[in-house]
Amino acid sequence: DTAVSQTPKYLVTQMGNDKSIKCEQNLGHDTMYWYKQDSKKFLKIMFSYNNKELIINETVPNRFSPKSPDKAHLNLHINSLELGDSAVYFCASSRLAGRTDTQYFGPGTRLTVL
Amino acid sequence: DAKTTQPPSMDCAEGRAANLPCNHSTISGNEYVYWYRQIHSQGPQYIIHGLKNNETNEMASLIITEDRKSSTLILPHATLRDTAVYYCIVRGNTGNQFYFGTGTSLTVIP
Numbered sequence: 001d002t003a004v005s006q007t008p009k010y011l012v013t014q015m016g017n018d019k020s021i022k023c024e025q026n027l028g029h030d031t032m033y034w035y036k037q038d039s040k041k042f043l044k045i046m047f048s049y050n051n052k053e054l055i056i057n058e059t060v061p062n063r064f065s066p067k068s069p070d071k072a073h074l075n076l077h078i079n080s081l082e083l084g085d086s087a088v089y090f091c092a093s094s095r096l097a098g099r100t101d102t103q104y105f106g107p108g109t110r111l112t113v114l
Numbered sequence: 115d116a117k118t119t120q121p122p123s124m125d126c127a128e129g130r131a132a133n134l135p136c137n138h139s140t141i142s143g144n145e146y147v148y149w150y151r152q153i154h155s156q157g158p159q160y161i162i163h164g165l166k167n168n169e170t171n172e173m174a175s176l177i178i179t180e181d182r183k184s185s186t187l188i189l190p191h192a193t194l195r196d197t198a199v200y201y202c203i204v205r206g207n208t209g210n211q212f213y214f215g216t217g218t219s220l221t222v223i224p
Contacts, residue, residue: 004157041199041216042214042216043152043158043201043214044214045212045213090157090158092157092158102148102160102163103160103212104160105157105158105159106157107156107157108155108156108157
Protein backbone atom coordinates (compact mmCIF):
# COMPACT_ATOMS: atom_id res chain seq x y z
CA ASP A 1 0.00 0.00 0.00
CA THR A 2 2.77 2.39 -1.02
CA ALA A 3 1.52 5.98 -1.00
CA VAL A 4 3.58 7.30 -3.92
CA SER A 5 5.10 4.73 -6.23
CA GLN A 6 7.38 5.06 -9.24
CA THR A 7 8.43 2.66 -11.95
CA PRO A 8 11.02 1.72 -12.86
CA LYS A 9 13.37 2.14 -9.91
CA TYR A 10 16.41 1.96 -12.18
CA LEU A 11 16.63 2.88 -15.85
CA VAL A 12 19.77 2.53 -17.95
CA THR A 13 19.58 3.61 -21.56
CA GLN A 14 21.57 4.93 -24.48
CA MET A 15 21.86 8.54 -25.51
CA GLY A 16 19.19 9.54 -28.02
CA ASN A 17 16.57 7.09 -26.79
CA ASP A 18 13.08 8.01 -25.56
CA LYS A 19 11.97 6.75 -22.17
CA SER A 20 9.13 7.17 -19.69
CA ILE A 21 8.91 7.08 -15.93
CA LYS A 22 5.56 6.38 -14.29
CA CYS A 23 4.22 7.73 -11.02
CA GLU A 24 1.08 6.83 -9.13
CA GLN A 25 -0.29 8.03 -5.81
CA ASN A 26 -3.08 6.41 -3.82
CA LEU A 27 -3.48 9.23 -1.31
CA GLY A 28 -6.34 10.94 -3.13
CA HIS A 29 -4.19 14.03 -3.60
CA ASP A 30 -4.98 16.74 -6.14
CA THR A 31 -1.44 17.84 -6.97
CA MET A 32 1.56 15.92 -8.24
CA TYR A 33 5.15 16.94 -8.92
CA TRP A 34 8.35 15.84 -10.60
CA TYR A 35 11.72 16.70 -9.09
CA LYS A 36 15.23 16.05 -10.38
CA GLN A 37 18.17 15.34 -8.08
CA ASP A 38 21.53 15.65 -9.78
CA SER A 39 24.90 14.18 -8.88
CA LYS A 40 25.56 17.04 -6.47
CA LYS A 41 22.38 16.11 -4.61
CA PHE A 42 20.52 19.31 -5.45
CA LEU A 43 16.81 18.56 -5.52
CA LYS A 44 14.97 20.81 -7.94
CA ILE A 45 11.36 20.92 -9.00
CA MET A 46 10.57 20.36 -12.68
CA PHE A 47 6.79 20.25 -13.00
CA SER A 48 3.64 20.43 -10.97
CA TYR A 49 0.15 19.31 -11.98
CA ASN A 50 -3.07 20.12 -10.17
CA ASN A 51 -6.14 18.12 -11.18
CA LYS A 52 -4.45 17.10 -14.43
CA GLU A 53 -3.51 20.67 -15.32
CA LEU A 54 0.03 21.99 -15.49
CA ILE A 55 0.62 24.72 -12.91
CA ILE A 56 4.39 24.83 -12.63
CA ASN A 57 6.90 24.36 -15.41
CA GLU A 58 10.37 25.34 -14.34
CA THR A 59 13.11 25.90 -16.88
CA VAL A 60 13.12 22.39 -18.26
CA PRO A 61 14.00 21.43 -21.86
CA ASN A 62 10.96 20.63 -23.96
CA ARG A 63 12.36 17.12 -24.41
CA PHE A 64 10.70 16.52 -21.04
CA SER A 65 6.94 16.17 -21.27
CA PRO A 66 4.76 15.32 -18.29
CA LYS A 67 1.49 13.53 -18.90
CA SER A 68 -1.32 13.29 -16.38
CA PRO A 69 -4.05 10.87 -17.50
CA ASP A 70 -5.87 11.32 -14.19
CA LYS A 71 -5.38 12.83 -10.76
CA ALA A 72 -3.59 9.75 -9.44
CA HIS A 73 -0.96 9.52 -12.18
CA LEU A 74 1.76 11.80 -13.47
CA ASN A 75 4.13 10.24 -15.96
CA LEU A 76 7.33 11.79 -17.26
CA HIS A 77 8.35 11.20 -20.85
CA ILE A 78 11.83 12.15 -22.00
CA ASN A 79 12.78 12.38 -25.67
CA SER A 80 16.27 12.23 -27.16
CA LEU A 81 17.98 11.46 -23.87
CA GLU A 82 21.27 13.21 -23.19
CA LEU A 83 24.13 12.40 -20.84
CA GLY A 84 23.15 15.33 -18.62
CA ASP A 85 19.75 13.79 -18.00
CA SER A 86 21.38 11.22 -15.76
CA ALA A 87 19.95 11.84 -12.30
CA VAL A 88 17.45 10.56 -9.78
CA TYR A 89 13.89 11.64 -10.54
CA PHE A 90 11.38 11.90 -7.71
CA CYS A 91 7.65 12.10 -7.98
CA ALA A 92 5.66 13.72 -5.16
CA SER A 93 2.06 14.55 -4.34
CA SER A 94 0.15 16.86 -2.04
CA ARG A 95 -3.48 17.28 -1.11
CA LEU A 96 -3.89 20.78 -2.45
CA ALA A 97 -1.81 23.18 -4.48
CA GLY A 98 -1.55 25.36 -1.45
CA ARG A 99 1.23 27.08 0.36
CA THR A 100 1.10 24.97 3.44
CA ASP A 101 0.40 21.53 2.14
CA THR A 102 2.84 18.72 2.80
CA GLN A 103 4.37 16.90 -0.13
CA TYR A 104 4.93 13.14 -0.04
CA PHE A 105 7.70 11.74 -2.18
CA GLY A 106 8.12 8.49 -4.07
CA PRO A 107 11.23 6.31 -3.81
CA GLY A 108 12.87 7.77 -6.91
CA THR A 109 13.96 6.52 -10.33
CA ARG A 110 17.68 6.45 -11.01
CA LEU A 111 18.19 7.25 -14.70
CA THR A 112 21.58 6.55 -16.24
CA VAL A 113 22.23 7.67 -19.81
CA LEU A 114 25.22 6.05 -21.48
CA ASP B 115 11.32 33.04 -1.78
CA ALA B 116 13.04 33.05 1.58
CA LYS B 117 16.36 31.24 1.53
CA THR B 118 17.66 29.04 4.29
CA THR B 119 21.14 28.46 5.67
CA GLN B 120 22.14 25.24 7.39
CA PRO B 121 25.47 23.81 8.54
CA PRO B 122 26.70 21.28 5.99
CA SER B 123 27.25 18.48 8.49
CA MET B 124 26.79 17.47 12.11
CA ASP B 125 27.47 14.46 14.29
CA CYS B 126 25.37 13.21 17.17
CA ALA B 127 25.86 10.38 19.62
CA GLU B 128 23.25 7.66 19.53
CA GLY B 129 20.59 8.19 22.18
CA ARG B 130 21.33 11.89 22.56
CA ALA B 131 19.24 14.75 21.24
CA ALA B 132 20.17 16.04 17.81
CA ASN B 133 19.62 19.78 17.38
CA LEU B 134 19.71 20.95 13.79
CA PRO B 135 19.73 24.71 13.26
CA CYS B 136 18.40 26.68 10.33
CA ASN B 137 18.55 30.38 9.52
CA HIS B 138 15.80 31.96 7.43
CA SER B 139 16.21 35.64 8.13
CA THR B 140 14.25 36.77 5.05
CA ILE B 141 11.16 34.72 5.82
CA SER B 142 7.84 36.43 5.16
CA GLY B 143 5.11 36.66 7.75
CA ASN B 144 2.91 34.05 6.14
CA GLU B 145 5.58 31.55 5.12
CA TYR B 146 5.87 28.21 6.87
CA VAL B 147 9.05 26.41 7.84
CA TYR B 148 9.19 22.80 6.71
CA TRP B 149 11.68 20.08 7.56
CA TYR B 150 12.33 17.05 5.40
CA ARG B 151 15.02 14.42 5.51
CA GLN B 152 16.50 12.16 2.88
CA ILE B 153 18.02 8.89 3.86
CA HIS B 154 20.54 7.61 1.35
CA SER B 155 18.96 6.58 -1.96
CA GLN B 156 15.41 7.19 -0.75
CA GLY B 157 12.86 9.90 -1.43
CA PRO B 158 12.63 12.91 0.90
CA GLN B 159 10.52 12.22 3.97
CA TYR B 160 8.33 14.83 5.66
CA ILE B 161 9.21 15.46 9.30
CA ILE B 162 7.40 18.51 10.60
CA HIS B 163 6.36 22.06 9.76
CA GLY B 164 5.34 25.20 11.62
CA LEU B 165 4.51 28.88 11.29
CA LYS B 166 5.08 30.65 14.60
CA ASN B 167 4.50 28.29 17.46
CA ASN B 168 6.69 25.40 18.46
CA GLU B 169 5.48 22.08 17.11
CA THR B 170 5.96 18.49 18.18
CA ASN B 171 5.02 15.20 16.59
CA GLU B 172 6.08 11.59 16.93
CA MET B 173 9.28 12.20 14.99
CA ALA B 174 10.62 15.54 16.18
CA SER B 175 10.11 18.96 17.71
CA LEU B 176 10.39 22.25 15.88
CA ILE B 177 11.42 25.36 17.77
CA ILE B 178 10.91 28.66 15.93
CA THR B 179 12.36 31.84 17.38
CA GLU B 180 10.01 34.66 18.19
CA ASP B 181 11.28 36.81 15.30
CA ARG B 182 10.95 33.71 13.03
CA LYS B 183 14.40 34.27 11.60
CA SER B 184 15.69 30.91 12.69
CA SER B 185 14.49 27.53 13.82
CA THR B 186 15.82 24.32 15.31
CA LEU B 187 14.75 20.78 14.57
CA ILE B 188 15.17 18.49 17.56
CA LEU B 189 15.33 14.72 17.34
CA PRO B 190 14.98 13.85 21.02
CA HIS B 191 16.74 10.48 21.03
CA ALA B 192 18.75 10.02 17.87
CA THR B 193 19.17 6.51 16.49
CA LEU B 194 21.43 5.18 13.77
CA ARG B 195 18.42 5.20 11.44
CA ASP B 196 18.25 8.98 11.77
CA THR B 197 21.47 9.34 9.78
CA ALA B 198 20.34 11.37 6.77
CA VAL B 199 20.45 14.76 5.08
CA TYR B 200 18.02 17.16 6.74
CA TYR B 201 16.50 19.97 4.71
CA CYS B 202 15.03 23.13 6.15
CA ILE B 203 12.65 24.71 3.64
CA VAL B 204 10.61 27.87 3.62
CA ARG B 205 7.57 27.43 1.44
CA GLY B 206 7.70 29.42 -1.79
CA ASN B 207 5.18 32.24 -1.93
CA THR B 208 4.89 32.31 -5.71
CA GLY B 209 3.51 28.84 -6.04
CA ASN B 210 3.54 25.55 -4.28
CA GLN B 211 7.04 24.37 -4.97
CA PHE B 212 9.61 23.48 -2.36
CA TYR B 213 13.10 24.83 -2.84
CA PHE B 214 15.58 22.39 -1.37
CA GLY B 215 18.99 23.73 -0.39
CA THR B 216 22.04 21.66 0.43
CA GLY B 217 20.77 20.57 3.85
CA THR B 218 22.66 19.26 6.86
CA SER B 219 24.17 15.80 6.70
CA LEU B 220 23.55 14.30 10.14
CA THR B 221 25.60 11.31 11.18
CA VAL B 222 24.50 9.44 14.29
CA ILE B 223 27.47 7.76 15.89
CA PRO B 224 27.14 4.53 17.90
